[in-house]
Amino acid sequence: MSSKITAKNLAELFYDSAKKFEDQPAFGTKNNVRQFTMMSFREVYETGVRLATGLIDLGLKAHDHVAVLSENRIEWIITNYGIILCGAADVPRGTDVTDGDIRYILPHSDAKMVFVENEVTLGKIEKNISELKNITHIIVMDSDINASNEADHKNGKIQFHPSSQSFPKVISMIDLIAKGKTLIESGDRRVEERVTAIQPEDLFTIIYTSGTTGEPKGVMLTHANMISQLKNIPINIGPSDRFLSILPVWHSFERVFQMGTIAMGATQYYTNVRNIREDLMIVKPTFMASAPRLWESLYQGMQSKIQTSSLIKKVLFKLAYGCALKIQRSIQFLKGNRLDLYGRNLFQSISFALLSLVSIIVLFLPYLFLDLIVLKKLRLATGGKLRGSVSGGGSLPFHIDEFFNTIKIPVFEGYGLTETSPGLAFRTPKHFVVGSVGRMFPDTEILLKDFETGDVIYPPKKGIKGEIYVRGPQIMKGYYKRPEATAKVLTYDGWLNTGDLGIMTFNDTLKIVGRTKETIVLLNGENIEPVPIENKLIQSQLIDQVMVVGQDQKYLGALILPSLDKFSNYGSTYEQLAINNVVQEKIEQEVKNLIRIENGFKSFEKIVEVRLLPKSFEVGDELSAKLSVKRHVVAAKYESLINSMYDGKSQLKVLIKK
Template identity: 80%
Template structure:
């Protein structure tokens, strides 16, 4: 975001931003009247210092760990400031934590204190308090201590005695801030003393992975890790920009943009899935970052509106989009931004350049007219002011990626993981190569390893696929108290195994083509990447969710959730659709038409069997917080359904007939 960042740690960054941007609004959250109320950079810093003073007064030491269980809200960032300004590290999570999450994460992380969003989350923690021996204080973002204890008793729970050595004290965020202000008026300057001791290699957070492949692991990220991200993300933002924040605030992808808006003086507004459409119109963001699922939802909403419109509107949209698609593809080709994985010959490049130039000349005027009367109205679905949108935390389907770029909502897709703080690669305005995740960050090294032979390709050759290893200033310190797990992915000389498969394009950008842990290996030894197949299938209006299966089998199968609205005549819920023969036959035909060699799929990638799911995948169950499918959970939950695809002569006969 800026090479001019001189802060050595995040506490210095907070101070610098308060000095630079003063009374400008930093963060906004909706109040009880459903209006956005903001806090300035100066007030945020001063409130954070007061909270830090209050935390030091109740015993929080440098390098202690503090759990934070909260959703997107202004109090979250105040809490974050307070913890970091103490020299401590946060252990963040959402309010949807289970008892198992609370017991494991709070204990394993050695959290000394825990911030909770409200009284409901407080009761969740208190229910498990006997297994949280390290917790000395529970701090609530809403309410006051006396009222909180009254509420606890009203639910039939014991009062938490502030003087008891058996239970943590219950305090309020506001109470701690006020006490900190009082102490500072009396001359307390312990925060300033702490700031001088914070080193770049100190932890600022421990983020526990969602556990898609087993027990959660605590990713240790340092101040230096995050500062390197702010230096290298290629997005130009400033004090006039407005970010709309929808991803969980504890997600590493979201935290980069939190810190980025602080560093560059932009304003960030917190929203959620329920209010996103309304808040897009209110905030009119210039930038926003989200997981692919949001862009899929906006895309589907636009498509649904078009399909229910008049014949004239449908025709106008097709003409406008077709014209824009050809025009934008031509522009991007001449800029060198048409994805090239094989290396074009000179004659092919000259021919495409001439075609592109001709298209631009012919389509320029129609494009301007159609954009004015049709496409500009589509952009209003996101507030009409977006200069760019960032997609991360998962693979963005190509058709959705191209759609938003075509209607002039630039999509800067990025790539990374929690273990890399998270950014490794990012698209920029100059290198917006659709279908890729952009160029590798400055200061970052990458090598590819052939999955079959183990041969290391360094530096990576263009057009060659391999497992991605990276090294750079954003690489985690390791997994907290998990040296064996750390050693499995992080070598002594700093190379991290991402577990992803990638290809360096001839545009000097990285394309992710699969994941080694997701790869389905058929009995005949063929390796199949399920994600491209799944992305193709969810383009269908008949399908809402899908997961490809077939490990150690002769052919692929798929678990599919039918689109409830599309099949409403056959049933009012998923359970009814799952047992309806007509629904299954229609989806089987759709799958057959989509996954075929004419569409670029290999013969062994065809889906031979499908089974319809009786319920949707849910966050916290089959989906992680960033909405990626927990394949091991789904495989276990629907084990019998999957086995039925490979049981019996009927299935084998279908395979032979394919």
């Protein structure tokens, strides 16, 4: 992509794309009759310029901040255009934003205006308006809300009436765009002046991370940060590509894909979790950004379908997958892409190469036949045209990673943080090492340090775990108005402590093995990474969600959400399953079977106690927008349940087990 991008900031990028791709479809969103309606690159840009003109006329200055509370929809990207073309920066969140988020983020970010998606979100702003002293205007995206000035409630709905000294002015986004159009037709060229003044180091967004621990921090990302991402993402995309947007539209990972489609002239379609299966069939995407949870869901759905099939179909699948696995592993080894954490000598390399060649020769024809009659049908689950999906925002379990890549649904796992815009490493077809997150981005430096001593492990040592430090053009400017928090993770010479643990493989790719903030330290001093244990447990069809606990305790425990489908005979709700002794015993036995020395776990990594959860983890509560478990939230919510694992009765149970 690097040779095709010459823009110095995102406003220039928007202009260049509108000029180059003109009437080609840019973004699609579903209308009231569930059909995708499209806007061209030129339409999106011109509408964005009109909105920007309207915002400037309202008094929005260059470098001001504007909050945006919306989900994936065409109005979001138009709003994004409008704010950036003003030379301002957005402060985006979803509509699931809490009262606490509103009262903290909007004042802390110094947002002057706020865009809201709908009446419900507008109600949240109105409810907390006394805390939002800086907000001068509220712009409503939905066109069916009568927006004027003062809010009250009638029949449970918010209505607005003119003239209020205390309530910010409420404006319809459509009306603001229309006003901007009128101003432009009368000769207003203030947007052009703003665009020429934008510098690469100016902010384009402040993203408040919900994260898994601690208070939200506003990550400041610059135009230069995002442009560097677009220049270095090693994906070949163009106007014939179709992207399906499902991740939170305001998240940095999804935004790179948005900007990438704009830069390369590809089309992006907005969808959501409820409609994902239907829209995969309609859009037949060639690329998409995704989170591990999506692949876990698809994997479980495929496995359930296979398990309920006839004996012949089960046998055919096992044969097809077995052949494909042998073929793919052999091909990847010959390409130098089989995960290597320990290094291989010449004899081992020659032996593996010969075995790989034999496997390919013997199994190639059966593989082609079985792929045609079995695995091809599985690929239709994603529309049948998927050339690649980048999984990010969390660790992709190895068995799921290998499964989809084996059946030729390419999952290019990547690695990064909001603080790194977000891309740091990326798996590509050339360096496709399943089990790793690929090679580091161009112009990106990496150090692996010993967590205890701070000594540098890599470079030069490979195959040894260390805490990941990175430096490059994608590193954030810092946390907004949080110099102390910034200093904790970002050194004076530009090195960012990611808080993640990684290994540099002998394939020269990075493997993520845990997070220092997730690390559980037992009373005996053993440091345990819970993620690999959780990934193993989540493979079970009996388990839907899990979180390992045990900080400062003698042994590990686990909070587990049992599968409603698999235990339907014992209850119809999670609450009923949580108090059922039979379900408890079956889950305990399953955990014991999975987490044992024979499966590669150490004795102190065994799960001694299990407690069943009465409800699932949900986004906005126990899960972040990236679907990562907020460990501190879960620990606080289920404190008594966790404590029950370590009371006297449980201690006695440990002695008996020993």
